[in-house]
Structures are given as structure tokens and as C-alpha cells.
Amino acid sequence: MPDHSFLAMRQSIIDGTPAIAASLAERAIVVGTPPIEAINLGYVPGMHEVGEQFARGQMYLPDMMASAEAMRAAMSILDPELKKLGAERAMAGTVILGTTRGDIHEIGKILVGTLLTAHGFRVHDLGVDIAGEKFAEKALELHADIVGVSALLTTTMRNQKTVVEALQLAGLRPQVKVMVGGAPVTRRWAEEIGADGYAPSAMTAVVLARELMEQTASSEPGRGREFRLGIQGREP
Numbered sequence: 001m002p003d004h005s006f007l008a009m010r011q012s013i014i015d016g017t018p019a020i021a022a023s024l025a026e027r028a029i030v031v032g033t034p035p036i037e038a039i040n041l042g043y044v045p046g047m048h049e050v051g052e053q054f055a056r057g058q059m060y061l062p063d064m065m066a067s068a069e070a071m072r073a074a075m076s077i078l079d080p081e082l083k084k085l086g087a088e089r090a091m092a093g094t095v096i097l098g099t100t101r102g103d104i105h106e107i108g109k110i111l112v113g114t115l116l117t118a119h120g121f122r123v124h125d126l127g128v129d130i131a132g133e134k135f136a137e138k139a140l141e142l143h144a145d146i147v148g149v150s151a152l153l154t155t156t157m158r159n160q161k162t163v164v165e166a167l168q169l170a171g172l173r174p175q176v177k178v179m180v181g182g183a184p185v186t187r188r189w190a191e192e193i194g195a196d197g198y199a200p201s202a203m204t205a206v207v208l209a210r211e212l213m214e215q216t217a218s219s220e221p222g223r224g225r226e227f228r229l230g231i232q233g234r235e236p
């Protein structure tokens with residue numbers, strides 16, 4: 001796909017125009033652009049620009065909401081295409097995803113869920129503003145291998161720690177790995193709160209999830225069998 005198409009996608013996010021964002025996504029599919037390229041080279045850079053303009057006071061909350069709507073419109077077209085890849089694969093592991101308590105940012109988390117699904121993981125998305133205990137309850141119910149916690153605000157990232165604590169309290173910590181992410185989150189923060197890993201993007205979240213499954217497989221041989229079947233597909 002030519003560069004100007006990616007620039008148009010980026011601009012549709014900055015302008016907050018869902019109809020244009022969606023029609024560019026449809027066009028991308030028709031011309032055979034890999035959905036992940038459209039996301040990474042077109043739409044996500046638009047979202048980053050929006051964040052920067054908001055920080056500089058050049059954009060306001062309603063503008064940011066319109067941009068989020070445009071992103072969702074594009075994702076609603078690209079998401080099913082990405083997920084089709086996962087349907088052809090063996091199960092790689094079960095992941096519970098959610099945005100932490102007090103935080104309603106969901107776009108990055110949805111993207112992580114889509115790519116994990118595309119790479120054979122079974123994903124259960126709890127949504128936004130989720131308390132630590134809810135993560136633990138669902139992890140227990142679905143025998144999750146990994147819990148992925150998103151936080152976009154410096155004020156809510158500390159709630160990622162409450163997820164680790166809730167899993168500990170439920171006695172699940174030995175078998176459930178925790179990965180954290182979100183704009184303000186760092187590897188150092190992940191270490192500080194006792195998480196098993198940090199991923200700065202959806203692509204690296206897939207790589208990390210696979211590494212975490214490998215760790216589980218080597219510590220519990222029977223449990224990793226599905227994962228080893230699952231990694232036979234295309235690399236992220």
C-alpha cells in the first residue's frame with residue numbers, strides 16, 4: 001500500500017472521522033494490505049499524534065474521543081481479518097485481558113487481544129475499569145495461563161500491582177503469569193510490582209506471551225503441550 005494511504009489513515013484518526021477511517025480500512029483489505037501494517041503504519045501513529053497534541057493543549061477531550069471512535073471504526077473492519085488467522089491454529093494458551101481499576105482506555109488492550117487471538121491464544125477480555133479480584137476470579141474460572149493488564153494513566157498504573165496481589169491471594173500466582181503494558185508502563189515498573197513481563201506494543205505482547213508459555217512448559221511439562229502445537233504457525 002502506498003505511503004499516502006497510511007498517511008490518510010493517520011489523518012483520519014487525527015481528524016476523528018470514523019467513516020473515513022473505516023472506508024480506508026475496507027480499501028486496505030481489498031488491495032491486500034496486511035491488516036497489521038494498516039494498524040501499525042497508519043492508525044496507531046495517528047493515535048500517538050493525538051496524544052501529543054492533547055498534551056500540548058492543541059486538542060481537547062471531545063477531539064480525543066472522536067479520534068478513539070475513528071480508531072474503533074477502523075478496528076471493527078480489521079479485527080475480523082486478523083482473527084481469521086488465529087482460527088486456523090492450535091490453541092497457544094489462555095489469556096485474560098483487562099484495563100485496570102479507574103482507567104477506561106481500551107484501544108491498546110483491544111489491539112493486544114486481537115493479535116494474541118490471531119496467533120492462536122484464547123483471549124477473554126474483561127473490559128475496562130477492572131478490579132484486581134475480577135482478574136483473579138476469571139483466571140481461576142478459565143484456568144488462565146496469562147493475565148494481561150493495561151494501564152494508560154500514571155494514576156492507575158499502580159492498580160496493576162493490585163492484580164498481582166489478587167492473584168497471589170487467590171493462590172494462583174505460581175501457575176498464572178502476569179504481563180503489563182500501557183503508555184506509562186516500563187520494564188522497571190513491571191519488575192517493581194512483581195509482574196512476569198512488560199510489552200510496549202501488541203506485537204511484543206505476542207512474543208512475550210509465547211515466552212511466558214515456554215517458561216510454563218519447561219516448569220510444568222504436561223501443561224505446555226498445547227503451546228508447542230500452537231507455535232507451529234507464522235511468527236508475529
Ligand code: HCB
Binds near residue numbers: 052148179
Ligand atoms: Co486519555 N490520556 N485520558 N483518553 N488518551 C492519554 C493516555 C494521555 C497520555 C494523553 C496526554 O496527556 N498526552 C493522558 C495520560 C497522562 C498520564 O497519566 N501520564 C490521558 C488523559 C490525561 C486522559 C484523561 C484523564 C483526560 C481527562 O478526562 N481530562 C481521561 C481519563 C479517563 C480514564 O481513564 N479514567 C482520558 C480519556 C481518554 C478518552 C476516553 C477520550 C480516550 C480513550 C478511549 C478508549 O480507549 N475507548 C483517550 C485516548 C484515546 C488517549 C490517547 C490519545 C491514546 C491512547 C491509545 O489508544 N493509544 C492517549 C495518548 C497516548 O497514549 N499517547 C491519551 C493507542 C494504543 C494502540 O496504544 O499504549 O494504549 P496503547 O497500547 C499499546 C501498548 O501500550 C501495549 O500494546 C498496545 C498496542 O500496541 N499495551 C499492552 C497496552 N496494554 C497492554 C497490556 C499488556 O498486557 C501488554 C501490552
